[in-house]
Amino acid sequence: MKRFNFEFLFSGTNAALFGGFVAFLLLFFAIQPIQKRAVSTTLELLHVSFDPTREVIHEINEAFxxxxxxxxxxxxxxFQSHGGSGSQARSIADGLPADVASFALFTDMEAIAKKKLLHAGWEKTKGVVSPPWATAIVFLVRKGNPKKIMDWNDLGQPGVGIITPNPKISGNGRLVFLSAWGYMLEKGRSESEAREFLKNIYKNVPVMDGSARASQVTFFQKKIGDVQLSFESEALMAVKESEGQLDIVYPSISIKVEPPIAVIDANVDSKGTRDLAEIYLNFYYGTEAQRIIAKNGYRPSDPLIAKEFESKFPPMKLFDLSVVGNSWAEVQSVFFAEDGIFDQVFKAIRNEGKR
Structure with a gap:
């Protein structure tokens, strides 16, 4: 039998080629485990939230x-997904695989729970009972406030253009409506007077966008309207970005906004991401994330961080849900369901326009 000539492999050019081939194989097999380890250690989550949280969540994600x-x-x-609060809740209910969700309103979280995506007792979890952030509804006006808009009663004056999102699909929009309604009740006015007051305000709204961020584009970039009714966090960011073209007016009273945040139980259990999602949510309560929250215009829940940033957030008189209803379910049904108070107010405006 003919023997293989090993000398052929180790002579001259052939030796160099063979050595290169061996080196290639060694490098190839050395790299493979490294690549697999890199893939296996990259964990992923999806946080679905409402429009105005884009920047603060992005910064917290990087820190985390x-x-x-x-x-x-x-x-x-x-990963992040943003849009109108109600629209985002519907997306999750329809199958968007969020690991964590935060909404402008309790009712949007409740809509997720009704789809059996949250465990029993979800309403008592930390992110719902004591959210890591808070904000309020304020007025964003043009430089120098040419229309002299100082409080809610100025919004119904003839010739004032108001930009606010649609309450039927936007959490910001619903909270604006409730703030104006609460203003009237706090002044001891009747429900019929409150309805007339809201009618005069919404007669002055030329555009109702689907989200807070879309309203900001309409007001600042398209320069439509004299005042935007906005989350304080959005207003602070807009003033900074406008480089002196916009000012904030703090009304005499506003509703306290505490956006709930929660782990979406059904999704994390099916994806095996519960531990990571819970660690991520708890990160929002730490000093680093609380400072990021404050820097981005949200009022932090940590009193020490709040003290550190007190010059950024003027004291405000805020009312809670109990002023306008007994529960979020009742508020949703009375004000924003089909044929609710908002629909009735809007119908009255249309009927006036036909005269």
Whole structure:
């Protein structure tokens, strides 16, 4: 039998080629485990939220990923989805696989629960009972406030253009409506007077967008209207970005807004991401995230961080839900369901226009 000539492999040019081939194989097999380890240590979550939280959540996500890498030694990536609060809740109910969700309103979280996506007792979880952030409805006006808009009663004056989102689909829009309604009740006015007051305000709304961020584009970029009724967080950001073209007016009273945040139980259980999602949510209550929240215009829940940023957030007289209803379910039914008070007010405006 003919023997293989090993000398052929180790002579001259052939030796160099063979050595290169061996080196290639060694490098190839050395790289494979590294690539697999890199893929296996990249964990992923999806946080679905309402429009105005884009920037603050992005910054918190980056901080969380850095902390995770530093202390856990692996990689984590948090994906984001943003839109009108009610629209986002419907998307999750229809199958968007959110691991964590935050909404402008309790009712949007409740809509998720009705689809059996949250465990029993969800309404008593930390992110719902004591959210890590808060805000309020304020007025965003043109530089110098040419229409002299100082409080809610100025909004119904003839010639005032108001920009606010649609309460039927936007959490910001619903909270604006409730703030104006609460203003009247706090002044001891009757329900019929409150209805007339809201009718005069919404007669002055030329455009009702689907979200807070869309309303900001309408007001600032398209320059429509004299005042935008906005979350304080959005208003602070808009003033900064406008470079002196916009001012904030703080009304005499406003509704306290505490956006709930929760782990979506059904999704994290099916995806195996519960532990990571819960660690991520708890991160929002830490000092680092609380400072990020404050820097982005939301009032932090940590009193020490709130004290640190008190010059940024003027004291406000705020009322809670009990002023306008006994529960969020009642408020949704009375004000924003089909043929609710908002629909009745809007119908009255249309009927006036036909005369």
């Amino acid at each position: 990923a850095l902390d995770w890498q530093k202390f856990k030694g692996g990689n984590v990536q948090i």
